[in-house]
Amino acid sequence: MTDQRAALITAAIRDVPDFPKPGILFKDIAPILEQPRAFRAAIELLAERYRGQGLDRIAGLESRGFPFGAALAYELGVGFSMIRKKGKLPFTKVGVDYALEYGTDRIEAHVDTVAPGQRVLLIDDLLATGGTAAAALHLLRDHLHANVIEAAFVVELAFLGGRAKLDVPSHALVVY
Numbered sequence: 001m002t003d004q005r006a007a008l009i010t011a012a013i014r015d016v017p018d019f020p021k022p023g024i025l026f027k028d029i030a031p032i033l034e035q036p037r038a039f040r041a042a043i044e045l046l047a048e049r050y051r052g053q054g055l056d057r058i059a060g061l062e063s064r065g066f067p068f069g070a071a072l073a074y075e076l077g078v079g080f081s082m083i084r085k086k087g088k089l090p091f092t093k094v095g096v097d098y099a100l101e102y103g104t105d106r107i108e109a110h111v112d113t114v115a116p117g118q119r120v121l122l123i124d125d126l127l128a129t130g131g132t133a134a135a136a137l138h139l140l141r142d143h144l145h146a147n148v149i150e151a152a153f154v155v156e157l158a159f160l161g162g163r164a165k166l167d168v169p170s171h172a173l174v175v176y
Contacts, residue, residue, distance in 0.1 A: 005041035010174050012038035013155065027155050027176065029125045033067055042068065042154055045173055046123075047075045053149060056118035057081050061107070061136055062088070064125035068154060072123065081113040081120070083136050094143040098135035107135055109144065116145035127153040127172060130162030137168060 012035050016026040032038045050072070059081040060069025066082065073080035086095065086106035095108035114120055122136055133151055140146040148168050156163065156172035163170050 005045055006173070008035075008038045008041045009045075009154070013174065027126065027157065029064060029154055032154065039067075039071070042173060043071045043075055046072050046152060049171060050121055050150075050152075051076060054119050055121055055149070057114055057120045057146075059083055059109075059114065059120050059122050059136065059140055059146075059148075061122070061124040061132060065123050068125060069123040072121075081109060083107050083109050083139065094139065096135050096139045096143065098131055098138075100131065105132075107132065107139060109139060111144075114140065114144040114146045118146055120146040120148050122148055122151040122168075123153070124151075125154045127151075127156040127162045127166075127170065128160045130160075130165030133162065134165045134167075137166060 009032060012031040014028040014031050016028050018024065019026040032042055055076060055078050057079045058069045058073040060066045062084045070080045086108060089108055089110055092111045093108040094111055095106050097104050097106045120140055124133060127133060137148055140148050151166055151168055151170040153172040156175045158175050
């Protein structure tokens, strides 16, 4: 990203020391959503990358993947699919369990949120260790039979190696 929009996005990211526990420097993307120019810049840059790629859907991860994914889906004129934490969806769903540092978690999607073969972009606010994104890719491809073309993130913490866990191309607007 070489234009001024990249600078707007980067400047909006807030560092929060010792969150969620001591020794962690949390990259808070909430100000991007709160600042209209930064939010618009993020959506414009993503739309420029994915416009014309024949996408059918954007799949966003709960919760901060939702505003970016929904806005991008609107901008591109495609549908938006929610991938949620266990127990949050009312209709028939499919899900996958995935490992956390201590224990497991589960993500789910409605069984009809993506038609088999649809071209899907997975989006989330942040790529850290890659566990949640890898689980979402597994859910989309192996359970919903989507054709996932890429995974997109607003921020990537490259030093945590999350990209290596993803078996699709990935793109981040800001990389630390």
